[in-house]
Amino acid sequence: MRPLSVSPRRASAAAVVLALVGGAAACGPEDSSAKAGNTGTPQKGGTLTVLNQAAQEDFDPARLYTSGGGNVPSLVFRTLTTRNRENGAAGSKVVADLATNTGEPSENATVWTYHLKDGLKYEDGTAITSADIKYGIERSFAAELSGGAPYLRDWLIGGTDYQGPYKDKGGLDSIVTPDAKTIVFHLNKPEGEFPYLATQTSFAPVPQAKDTGTKYENHPISSGPYKVQKNENDGEHIVLVRNTYWSAKTDAERKAYPDKIDVQSGLDAAVINQRLTTGSGKDAAAVTTDTNLTAAELAKIIGDKALASRVGTGHFGxxxxxxxxxxxxxxxxxxxxxxxxxxxxxxxxxxxxxxxxxxxxxxxxxxxxxxxxxxxxxxxxxxxxxxxxxxxxxxxxxxxxxxxxxxxxxxxxxxxxxxxxxxxxxxxxxxxxxxxxxxxxxxxxxxxxxxxxxxxxxxxxxxxxxxxxxxxxxxxxxxxxxxxxxxxxxxxxxxxxxxxxxxxxxxxxxxxxxxxxxxxxxxxxxxxxxxxxxxxxxxxxVYKRLYGKDIKNVVISDWTGVLDISQVSVK
Structure with a gap:
């Protein structure tokens, strides 16, 4: 990853890919205090509010990193593999998502084969196919959709010269889909860490018939537990509601407890932390994925047992x-x-x-x-x-x-x-x-x-x-x-x-x-x-973030360093 475009501490004295970040040992209980955030059985229902500084811009799987945006994209875009949604070091492992496993290497890790699970569907009920994943990857090569992870351009045979499906109708020969549930990648060099790469949003399926190019970000077709109901001002306000065709039977990682997720961005760091501190109204069920506590704010909070129990500590590489x-x-x-x-x-x-x-x-x-x-x-x-x-x-x-x-x-x-x-x-x-x-x-x-x-x-x-x-x-x-x-x-x-x-x-x-x-x-x-x-x-x-008093099931992994909103319950 490039250095953070919004520096860790700047984005709140915090960060965005750092929303992926960390530095010591991300844990839930000690850091986030099990009492406030982890007590009681999580229940489905309610609305989770996300208060952030940075807007979730370019909400298109071709233009994002999986880790970007503090986990929001992974609620809509499933990928071949994903991160293990557990606290601390256990959360650094890569696990299967749309695929049945993390990949089958051959020919000295220059060929990787994946098989899709049964029963995978988009928000409109149509089946997700291996051809959709191939197309989703290919469109990430288009110049007008730049901004995502660059690795495939270097790793895939022919990737350096490929210009995306809008200019090159033939597609990438190094990605083969022998049937609707199998996809094979041919690399120009051994890459034992390909399962990690397959977590990134460019591996999310995109149905070619629904591709609207640069306008796709306004309403991308969901393969995850939530679909986009509203996207205003290029990600400044995003509202996600349930994708009724998503099945937990095919997704062991995302809990998807809330009925709705309301992502509000463009806010001042001090305002975010003050709202989370007060926790009135809807803010009682709110979190932030990019705003850290400053040293002064943290010093005040430590003296308040109730507030201190609502501080999560995150670590990212x-x-x-x-x-x-x-x-x-x-x-x-x-x-x-x-x-x-x-x-x-x-x-x-x-x-x-x-x-x-x-x-x-x-x-x-x-x-x-x-x-x-x-x-x-x-x-x-x-x-x-x-x-x-x-x-x-x-x-x-x-x-x-x-x-x-x-x-x-x-x-x-x-x-x-x-x-x-x-x-x-x-x-x-x-x-x-x-x-x-x-x-x-x-x-x-x-x-x-x-x-x-x-x-x-x-x-x-x-x-x-x-x-x-x-x-x-x-x-x-x-x-x-x-x-x-x-x-x-x-x-x-x-x-x-x-x-x-x-x-x-x-x-x-x-x-x-x-x-x-x-x-x-x-x-x-x-x-x-x-x-x-x-x-x-x-x-x-080290990243310290507050969360609302009604937030339950706090999980902070060493992969992202931030509270994983796919695990959160507000009831």
């Missing part, structure tokens, strides 16, 4: 870090990068983000979750407050006995994980090691354009990365695979690392269909890359 461009002096010198790694004071960075309740110090690039392959290591142990003496010694070895002056580029958005507060904390820490840091603050859009273009990329800057699914693959490959360096476009391999041994190991891990074995290899690769001091991991964010 996301890391905030300092990035180096070794093509720019003095960062071409490994000892300079190592000196900065030793000098960093993670305690002040954590404090800048609101304290340990909202951020946890990171010494590894991979998040601290088993599914990513997390391997505990600290290549440049700086302790809690930095090791200035070691940093100075390394600077001397690097030819800077009197220190040096550098410029740190950061986002100007306040209370952002790449914002001025964190930049100032880094500045103060490096000062103790004899490094003078000048701050180069950029407006948000200009910041993104500057740091992700090879032509303008600074020597050192703040950034972050989150994974599209809970594995080391989508975390390490986009950032460190030399073949993913983009010279004329947005580039995320900031170090411009093109190490043949790293590239080869990525390929070897991708061949593995044993995801546990793959995770171990991702962790080892993280350590190998980390020792090169190409980044300085700073923190893994």
């Amino acid at each position: 996301y890391t905030d870090y300092i990035a180096f461009n070794p093509k720019v002096k003095p960062f071409d010198n490994p000892k300079v990068r190592e000196a900065i790694s030793y000098a960093i004071n993670r305690t002040t960075v954590v404090n800048a983000l609101g304290g340990s309740s909202l951020a946890e110090p990171a010494t590894t690039y991979l998040p601290e979750q088993a599914s990513f392959g997390y391997l505990a290591y600290d290549a440049f142990p700086a302790g809690k407050t930095g090791n200035a003496a070691k940093a100075k010694a390394l600077l001397k070895e690097a030819g800077y006995p009197n220190g040096l002056t550098i410029t740190l580029t950061h986002d100007l958005t306040k209370n952002d994980e790449q914002g001025p507060e964190v930049a100032t904390a880094v500045q103060e820490a490096l000062k103790a090691a004899g490094i003078t840091v000048k701050l180069d603050g950029q407006e948000h859009s200009a910041f993104g354009e500057k740091i992700h273009s090879i032509k303008t990329e600074p020597g050192i800057f703040l950034t972050g990365w989150g994974a599209d699914w809970p594995s080391g693959g989508p975390f390490l490959a986009p950032i460190f695979d030399g073949r993913q360096i983009v010279k004329d476009g947005w580039n995320f391999n900031n170090a411009q690392l093109d190490d043949a041994s790293v590239n080869k190991e990525i390929d070897e891990i991708n061949k593995l269909t044993d995801l546990t074995a793959a995770a171990e290899r991702w962790g080892a690769l993280d350590k190998k890359i980390g020792e090169q001091a190409l980044t300085v991991p700073l923190v893994h964010p």
Whole structure:
């Protein structure tokens, strides 16, 4: 996944793909307090209100990520596979959805076969077929429907040149549907994590006869437990009601307790948290999927037992870090990068983000979750407050006995994980090691354009990365695979690392269909890359969100990091 378009902390001091996010150990009971949210048997009925900042724009499966929009899309769009809807680490597993299993690999994981369950229907009662899934994927290649996950363009044979069904009527030969319930994917390289990819909304079925192109988002044809009754102002107000043709017998993951789900967006973060705190009227049965509590709000809530019991804690694979461009002096010198790694004071960075309740110090690039392959290591142990003496010694070895002056580029958005507060904390820490840091603050859009273009990329800057699914693959490959360096476009391999041994190991891990074995290899690769001091991991964010007093059956997985509205009951 690209860095969050609405940063984790910005979207409420929160986030959207982060609505997928996390950083410590997402749990329901301890964090969300079992008493308020998990007591009593969930009952069907009622209306669930979702209060968000960011609108659920482009409500079309071709233009979305499954995780995007805080779980709302997955209420309407079922896919071949989906995430396991359980608390914490158990929720990091991929499970079957429309398909009977998570996929059958063959030919060294270059061919994946899926069989559909019996009894699958759209909101109009017609049967869902494998041809509909093929068509849904093909339309995601159309330029006018861009915005969704890019992987299939790279993974499918012929995907690079395919322009979608509106221009290329022949379709993709690498997707074969031998019968109405079977679909086979032919890949140009081994991809053991294909079952994860099959959770993304581009795998949702779309009946070709009902496709209205760019207008499809206004009323997409539902394959999930809810259908769209209303979509106003491009997702600012979406109302979902029951799809009477959905059957729980075919869907073990979505509970679909409420009769209606009312998604209201475009709201101010403080207003959302105040409404959830008060919990009057319809707000008693409300949640948010993109708005965190600030440190000040959290401090007030902790003293109120009833309110504290309604705080959910989420963790998603996301890391905030300092990035180096070794093509720019003095960062071409490994000892300079190592000196900065030793000098960093993670305690002040954590404090800048609101304290340990909202951020946890990171010494590894991979998040601290088993599914990513997390391997505990600290290549440049700086302790809690930095090791200035070691940093100075390394600077001397690097030819800077009197220190040096550098410029740190950061986002100007306040209370952002790449914002001025964190930049100032880094500045103060490096000062103790004899490094003078000048701050180069950029407006948000200009910041993104500057740091992700090879032509303008600074020597050192703040950034972050989150994974599209809970594995080391989508975390390490986009950032460190030399073949993913983009010279004329947005580039995320900031170090411009093109190490043949790293590239080869990525390929070897991708061949593995044993995801546990793959995770171990991702962790080892993280350590190998980390020792090169190409980044300085700073923190893994922690997300705290309130929910209404009538909300029951709270589930927060490590996959999304937010309360899963497919599990919520309001009665």
